[in-house]
Amino acid sequence: MNRIILCFLLLGFAFMVSFSTSDSTAYFHQYQSGIRQLKSEQNQLLNQIKLGCNSPLEIENLRKNLYSLRIKFKYLDFWLRYLEPNAYKQINGVLPVEWETEVFEKFEKPYKRPGSGWYLAAEYLQEEKPQQDSLYALINTAQQALTVYESDSIQTQVNDPSVFYFCNRLFLLNLASIYTTGFECPDTSMLIHELRNMLQGVQNIYKVYNQTYPNSALTKDYLNLYDQALAFLQKQPDSSMFAFNHFLFIRDFVNPLFRLNQGLIRT
Numbered sequence: 001m002n003r004i005i006l007c008f009l010l011l012g013f014a015f016m017v018s019f020s021t022s023d024s025t026a027y028f029h030q031y032q033s034g035i036r037q038l039k040s041e042q043n044q045l046l047n048q049i050k051l052g053c054n055s056p057l058e059i060e061n062l063r064k065n066l067y068s069l070r071i072k073f074k075y076l077d078f079w080l081r082y083l084e085p086n087a088y089k090q091i092n093g094v095l096p097v098e099w100e101t102e103v104f105e106k107f108e109k110p111y112k113r114p115g116s117g118w119y120l121a122a123e124y125l126q127e128e129k130p131q132q133d134s135l136y137a138l139i140n141t142a143q144q145a146l147t148v149y150e151s152d153s154i155q156t157q158v159n160d161p162s163v164f165y166f167c168n169r170l171f172l173l174n175l176a177s178i179y180t181t182g183f184e185c186p187d188t189s190m191l192i193h194e195l196r197n198m199l200q201g202v203q204n205i206y207k208v209y210n211q212t213y214p215n216s217a218l219t220k221d222y223l224n225l226y227d228q229a230l231a232f233l234q235k236q237p238d239s240s241m242f243a244f245n246h247f248l249f250i251r252d253f254v255n256p257l258f259r260l261n262q263g264l265i266r267t
Helices: 002-024 026-051 056-083 085-092 102-107 118-124 132-150 152-158 161-175 188-212 220-234 246-266
Strands: none
Touching (some): 026 056, 056 152, 056 188, 161 246, 188 220
């Protein structure tokens, strides 16, 4: 009888440990699985490019798949832009950067850092005759840059709750500047759709983070206001970014959310 009781106790303890481990790593696994999925779908896009981009149908399919990839990437943007901004530029860089400081000009001619990533690939697909090799290079550089986010040093930061709040601060700042202005959106008519998907993805990040780190969780006030911001966005027209009321969105939602996040950082 004692042996049976001991077995049940051990089984119960194993179940508790298993549950605790799963719960304590849910947030980290959310990040890891997102990176893996993005790499897998980006690799499929590379294989698609290898098959050709000559006919109008092939180009249109590439555009659709690239856009689908951008939507999934926006879900991860919350982490990636903060954790490694240089690698981020290789994945979603808007324009090549030209260095023209006096220090460099004394020793070498100004040069341009080669552009790469999905934004430039989407722009390139708008050209009359996109070349297969050039398009492949833009995406392949982004694929290589994505591996940076699997390094131990980066993943260690993901597990730090304080880093979550710094990621969130940058996310909120970009809501007022980059994400709502069309700066990184090749087709501005899709900006509101991308923005909705991004906010919904971040909402899921919030949920899993709070479950994983209840002692440093986002407050109900913050989450309620974020829900209101998402509801406001759902009511905005899809057709044009110019119909989107940036002023009200920033005044009523982004600024208050930023203040709440700053208060949580200080505590």
